[in-house]
Amino acid sequence: MKQFRNRVIRAGLGALYLSGAHVLLRPIFSGVGAIFTLHHVRPRRATAFEPNHHLEVTPEFLRATLGHLRSHDIDIVTLDEMHQRLIERNFARRFACFTFDDGYRDNRDFALPVMREFDAPFTVFVASDFAEGTGRLWWIALEKVVAQASLIDASIGGEACRLDATTPQAKQAAYRRLHDWLRALPGGHDVRREISALCARHGVDEAAICPELCMTRDELRTLAEDPLVTIGAHTISHCNLAKQTEEMASHEMTESRARIENVLQRRVLHFAYPYGDRISAGAREFALARTAGFKTAVTTRPGMIFSESAEHLMALPRVSLNGNYQDERILPVLTSGAATALWNGFRRVDAA
Numbered sequence: 197m198k199q200f201r202n203r204v205i206r207a208g209l210g211a212l213y214l215s216g217a218h219v220l221l222r223p224i225f226s227g228v229g230a231i232f233t234l235h236h237v238r239p240r241r242a243t244a245f246e247p248n249h250h251l252e253v254t255p256e257f258l259r260a261t262l263g264h265l266r267s268h269d270i271d272i273v274t275l276d277e278m279h280q281r282l283i284e285r286n287f288a289r290r291f292a293c294f295t296f297d298d299g300y301r302d303n304r305d306f307a308l309p310v311m312r313e314f315d316a317p318f319t320v321f322v323a324s325d326f327a328e329g330t331g332r333l334w335w336i337a338l339e340k341v342v343a344q345a346s347l348i349d350a351s352i353g354g355e356a357c358r359l360d361a362t363t364p365q366a367k368q369a370a371y372r373r374l375h376d377w378l379r380a381l382p383g384g385h386d387v388r389r390e391i392s393a394l395c396a397r398h399g400v401d402e403a404a405i406c407p408e409l410c411m412t413r414d415e416l417r418t419l420a421e422d423p424l425v426t427i428g429a430h431t432i433s434h435c436n437l438a439k440q441t442e443e444m445a446s447h448e449m450t451e452s453r454a455r456i457e458n459v460l461q462r463r464v465l466h467f468a469y470p471y472g473d474r475i476s477a478g479a480r481e482f483a484l485a486r487t488a489g490f491k492t493a494v495t496t497r498p499g500m501i502f503s504e505s506a507e508h509l510m511a512l513p514r515v516s517l518n519g520n521y522q523d524e525r526i527l528p529v530l531t532s533g534a535a536t537a538l539w540n541g542f543r544r545v546d547a548a
């Protein structure tokens with residue numbers, strides 16, 4: 197299903213670009229602004245097996261995106277400024293916000309210098325366990341397992357499977373199968389148990405991943421001193437909130453904020469739902485974020501910001517800068533809103 201959607205999006209983007217339809221659609225679907233989602237920013241690695249490649253863009257592509265926005269006279273603003281404009285209904289100028297999820301160190305090393313070139317503010321959403329060095333980035337652990345294995349034994353849905361992982365193509369298929377199985381498990385502890393077993397069997401040091409990739413509390417404190425930087429909350433454990441009890445989901449939101457506020461000694465006002473799709477964040481989670489008192493909360497549902505978004509500040513859509521589509525010709529299509537409008541069946545707001 198995911199691959200099918202990727203193919204539709206890719207064909208859709210290409211078709212929109214070639215037809216020029218995004219130019220015609222612009223006045224209707226471009227909205228008042230957009231919030232971009234990024235994860236890693238780092239130079240291209242030369243590996244054939246990169247199942248998480250969609251989560252990273254190069255500094256050059258980030259620079260091209262910022263240049264494109266500036267050349268179209270689009271303001272690059274903080275989430276606080278976006279919030280202000282939405283509640284004041286100040287839509288005189290189009291805006292873009294940049295958000296980086298999870299708190300990766302490459303945001304500081306590779307994104308910050310590019311953002312500085314454009315004097316562009318941005319928000320980093322931090323899962324507090326990641327900053328404490330104890331986080332479990334199971335999708336990266338799985339990548340490492342599959343990268344070094346040639347055969348993987350797993351019990352998927354109670355059925356013993358032996359997955360071939362000898363070629364990049366076989367690794368990709370094995371990763372997909374294991375990833376979909378893990379994401380469908382009932383709870384976070386089930387994922388942790390299964391991934392730990394896989395790591396142990398294949399000699400992957402799971403505990404080393406978080407400190408290797410994520411900024412520590414001290415690093416975040418220093419980063420937060422930069423006037424361009426806002427730090428937001430992203431739960432404690434990076435769990436799927438919709439699978440938690442209401443009490444636990446609420447705790448994940450408020451306690452992660454308290455921990456980050458304690459590190460930074462400043463208020464944390466914005467939140468991003470982990471995974472952020474329809475199966476991870478819905479009406480209950482939006483209500484919990486409102487009760488928790490966040491100013492805004494962002495999903496990963498694709499969409500532009502419209503004037504109506506002011507009524508749905510706990511369910512803001514974003515536009516992913518997806519590492520699989522790092523082609524500058526895509527940028528006018530992305531900022532036109534035509535791609536996300538296509539995805540949403542031309543509905544402007546999707547906040548149910």
Ligand SMILES: [Zn+2]
Pocket residue numbers: 297298430434470471
């Ligand atoms: Zn995340």
